[in-house]
Amino acid sequence: MTSEHNVDIAILGAGMAGASLIHLLRPAREQGLTVALIDRQPLTEEQWSTDISQRPPSFDGRATALSYGTQQLFEKLGLWPAMAPAACAIEHIQVSDQGRFGQAHLHAAEQNTAALGYVIENGALGQGLLANIEQLDNVELFAPAEADNVQMNAEGAELTFTDGRKLQTQLLVMADGGRSPLAAQLGIRHSRQPYGSHALVTQVECDQPHNHWAYERFSRAGPIALLPLQQRCFALVWTLADDQIDEVRALADDVFLQRLQQQIGMRLGKFIRVGERLSYPLALLQSKEQVRRSLVLLGNAAHSLHPVAGQGFNLALRDAAVLAEHLNRAYRRGQNLGDLALLQGYVQQQQTDQRNTIVASDALPKLFASQNSALAFVRDAGLSGLAAAPTARKLFARHAMGLGQRAARV
Ligand SMILES: Cc1cc2nc3c(=O)[nH]c(=O)nc-3n(C[C@H](O)[C@H](O)[C@H](O)COP(=O)(O)OP(=O)(O)OC[C@H]3O[C@@H](n4cnc5c(N)ncnc54)[C@H](O)[C@@H]3O)c2cc1C
Numbered sequence: 001m002t003s004e005h006n007v008d009i010a011i012l013g014a015g016m017a018g019a020s021l022i023h024l025l026r027p028a029r030e031q032g033l034t035v036a037l038i039d040r041q042p043l044t045e046e047q048w049s050t051d052i053s054q055r056p057p058s059f060d061g062r063a064t065a066l067s068y069g070t071q072q073l074f075e076k077l078g079l080w081p082a083m084a085p086a087a088c089a090i091e092h093i094q095v096s097d098q099g100r101f102g103q104a105h106l107h108a109a110e111q112n113t114a115a116l117g118y119v120i121e122n123g124a125l126g127q128g129l130l131a132n133i134e135q136l137d138n139v140e141l142f143a144p145a146e147a148d149n150v151q152m153n154a155e156g157a158e159l160t161f162t163d164g165r166k167l168q169t170q171l172l173v174m175a176d177g178g179r180s181p182l183a184a185q186l187g188i189r190h191s192r193q194p195y196g197s198h199a200l201v202t203q204v205e206c207d208q209p210h211n212h213w214a215y216e217r218f219s220r221a222g223p224i225a226l227l228p229l230q231q232r233c234f235a236l237v238w239t240l241a242d243d244q245i246d247e248v249r250a251l252a253d254d255v256f257l258q259r260l261q262q263q264i265g266m267r268l269g270k271f272i273r274v275g276e277r278l279s280y281p282l283a284l285l286q287s288k289e290q291v292r293r294s295l296v297l298l299g300n301a302a303h304s305l306h307p308v309a310g311q312g313f314n315l316a317l318r319d320a321a322v323l324a325e326h327l328n329r330a331y332r333r334g335q336n337l338g339d340l341a342l343l344q345g346y347v348q349q350q351q352t353d354q355r356n357t358i359v360a361s362d363a364l365p366k367l368f369a370s371q372n373s374a375l376a377f378v379r380d381a382g383l384s385g386l387a388a389a390p391t392a393r394k395l396f397a398r399h400a401m402g403l404g405q406r407a408a409r410v
Helices: 016-024 026-030 068-076 080-086 122-130 181-185 245-250 253-264 312-332 340-369 373-388 390-400
Strands: 005-012 035-038 063-067 087-090 092-097 103-107 117-121 139-142 147-153 156-161 166-174 190-206 213-219 222-228 233-241 271-274 278-287 295-297
Touching (some): 005 156, 016 035, 016 122, 016 312, 026 312, 035 166, 063 068, 063 122, 063 222, 063 312, 068 080, 068 117, 068 312, 080 087, 080 117, 080 122, 117 122, 147 166, 190 222, 190 340, 222 340, 233 245, 233 253, 253 271, 278 340, 295 340, 312 340
Parallel strands (some): 005 035, 005 166, 035 139, 092 213, 166 295
Antiparallel strands (some): 063 117, 087 117, 092 103, 147 156, 156 166, 190 271, 213 222, 222 233
């Protein structure tokens, strides 16, 4: 059977990673590159479920910390003006270790920027990425449409949808999330290291303004992040051991708020309201291969990180930007987009950034969870060192802000 559709690039998955890549490919699309964007979920908010846990995984009830570098990239892509009204600037960050004296503060003013990063609800991020997507040059949408088979062939790859349609492409970008059955069909294996914990995610309201402070508090059970949102609200990401998560998620609101208050103390004021609670099992997931001829794995499909440092999407976007830089150039030169050397060039360029970000996201929760007194000393020394040394603070801040590497040309 011949394919009904033929495109240059097919992006499977319109989550944060796939939807971002569409925008980054604009230079080539404007010159005629055709791209298909595929998702089993509809792409407009009006069609998403009112139950936030049933929405597309990238655009559910969470909030995301965007690094300063990510915000700058969205600005260049012309996406930021639509997102900005829903985003809250992080101007200060406090990192502390429960029960220890170590503590460090980062300030945007010290980095000569308006913000260290921004926090945005995932629904608003989704609207910003997907609004008017059907009007973009040379984009064909397949949504809702579920792909259930992939075959690599001489021309590239062929996807088959559950309704029997087929789509042939020179390059397939699998941005289909952390548990891709299609990658498994192709024999691509993943390593999975569970952390033995879940992230409990919700919003809490405080009786005092947050003044654009974000808090990262490390406790033996795991890190707790409070990220400023609109008004007096914080997005809460609370790491809890697997055997605690159901109990804490089900607590009555007042008991939940008390429990949280015990962890944080009264320094931010009194927590007075809590929203719907969601939970996510935490594991470091890495695919054993990121590229093959005519194939790239992107976003969670390539690597899914502990959310402690809020780097998963920020890293995926840097990957997408570098990938797009290679693809835009290759299209301009008339090269085959599935060329293995071309795709390997992308992985090579992102290797250091990926390794550094993954190692840091993996090490931080382990370092702070340890009862070992030598490690506690390292933590104290690290936090005190950051507190005392502006140069160390600058370096640390630059990495947290997503500025630790050469930015892709957009
Ligand atoms: C608790 C938590 C907090 C986080 N906080 C941050 C943060 O503050 N900052 C940050 O940078 N990152 C954060 N992250 C990470 C971030 O959420 C992920 O990096 C991001 O969601 C990855 O998106 P993705 O597009 O790769 O995958 P997904 O969101 O999983 O999207 C995959 C898409 O593919 C579609 N799909 C899958 N299979 C098929 C198929 N066969 N056919 C059709 N469609 C298909 C799905 O419907 C889905 O829409 C956090 C993660 C967690 C768990």
